[in-house]
Amino acid sequence: MANQSSNVSLQFPTHRPRRSRLHDWSRKLVQETDLSPRNFIYPVFVQEGSNKKDAVASMPGVFRVSLDHLLNIAKECVEQGIPVLALFPVIEAPLKSLDGAEAYNPNGLVPRVVKALKEHFPDLGIMTDVALDPYTSHGQDGVIDDDGYVLNEITSEILVKQALVQAAAGVDIVAPSDMMDGRIGKIRQALESNGFIHTQIMAYSAKYASAFYGPFRDAVGSAKNLGKSNKKTYQMSFTNSDEALREVALDISEGADMVMVKPGMPYLDILSRVKSEFSYPTFVYQVSGEYAMLKAASANGWLNHDQVMIESLMAFRRAGADGILTYFAIDAAKLLNQSK
Ligand code: PBG
Numbered sequence: 001m002a003n004q005s006s007n008v009s010l011q012f013p014t015h016r017p018r019r020s021r022l023h024d025w026s027r028k029l030v031q032e033t034d035l036s037p038r039n040f041i042y043p044v045f046v047q048e049g050s051n052k053k054d055a056v057a058s059m060p061g062v063f064r065v066s067l068d069h070l071l072n073i074a075k076e077c078v079e080q081g082i083p084v085l086a087l088f089p090v091i092e093a094p095l096k097s098l099d100g101a102e103a104y105n106p107n108g109l110v111p112r113v114v115k116a117l118k119e120h121f122p123d124l125g126i127m128t129d130v131a132l133d134p135y136t137s138h139g140q141d142g143v144i145d146d147d148g149y150v151l152n153e154i155t156s157e158i159l160v161k162q163a164l165v166q167a168a169a170g171v172d173i174v175a176p177s178d179m180m181d182g183r184i185g186k187i188r189q190a191l192e193s194n195g196f197i198h199t200q201i202m203a204y205s206a207k208y209a210s211a212f213y214g215p216f217r218d219a220v221g222s223a224k225n226l227g228k229s230n231k232k233t234y235q236m237s238f239t240n241s242d243e244a245l246r247e248v249a250l251d252i253s254e255g256a257d258m259v260m261v262k263p264g265m266p267y268l269d270i271l272s273r274v275k276s277e278f279s280y281p282t283f284v285y286q287v288s289g290e291y292a293m294l295k296a297a298s299a300n301g302w303l304n305h306d307q308v309m310i311e312s313l314m315a316f317r318r319a320g321a322d323g324i325l326t327y328f329a330i331d332a333a334k335l336l337n338q339s340k
Pocket of ligand 1: 129131132133141177178212213214215216217231286287288289
């Protein structure tokens with residue numbers, strides 16, 4: 001006993017991890033992960049008309065805007081160093097149909113908005129969603145049969161037309177979010193054979209059937225059309241992880257330039273596995289419900305808004321995300337640029 005207490009060296013830890021945490025400069029020195037506005041993709045909801053800016057109740061700070069307002073948002077993205085803006089259309093009810101044919105109208109809202117954005121901001125990347133849910137009267141991402149089952153091949157053919165119309169309008173990235181089997185390959189082939197060899201594909205590869213999409217469906221107005229039905233026959237089950245790797249492998253083999261995991265915060269394990277398995281450009285979508293949670297809690301004074309915003313975004317980077325689709329993009333970019 002006496003012997004042990006006289007051996008003073010045993011009373012001190014060999015390593016003091018706290019040493020590097022003592023000073024701000026040394027915390028910076030050992031920082032492993034960075035977050036920059038260049039990592040963000042900003043999702044925006046666009047509607048027909050002019051001077052329209054309608055709040056989305058469940059997403060404070062997010063609006064359904066007409067093109068004139070959208071141009072101001074695009075300008076802010078450029079000023080803040082956000083490389084890409086992702087468009088989600090709000091389609092008027094009379095234009096919705098069983099087969100969502102408005103999705104490939106070359107004079108539709110999305111192609112017109114893409115052209116205007118590229119004209120004003122040629123250096124801002126523009127991404128468009130490839131899926132039929134804003135355009136279908138039933139709110140599903142594709143064409144349904146009598147049982148409400150989304151038909152894979154018929155839907156994929158329409159998605160190909162939609163992607164071609166978007167590419168012809170000048171979009172930089174098409175992003176199929178529909179989860180049909182084989183659609184990445186079909187879209188890639190169609191883009192190539194129509195001369196759109198530079199159009200990038202960001203595949204929503206591991207997209208889960210998630211209740212966290214609720215506020216988004218309010219925003220684009222598909223929630224009431226969808227009613228009590230769900231998307232479980234094509235979006236993945238949140239019980240599964242290996243399956244996400246198979247989905248990603250398929251999309252890469254079919255010609256995706258980038259893959260995505262969605263939602264984000266509850267799926268960091270999936271993001272981490274995808275990045276370490278494939279070392280491929282990997283993106284994550286911090287979806288509407290995640291944004292709503294953080295906004296609601298901080299509005300109540302229960303969480304510190306800016307701190308949880310940055311912490312959640314940094315966590316995506318740490319888990320392996322090259323980039324993040326987030327409704328916080330502009331706020332976070334401003335904060336990061338100020339503190340530079
Ligand atoms: C539509 C689509 C959805 C989202 C992006 N594209 C909703 C859905 O699949 O029902 C969700 C985004 C969000 O919640 O922020 N295919």
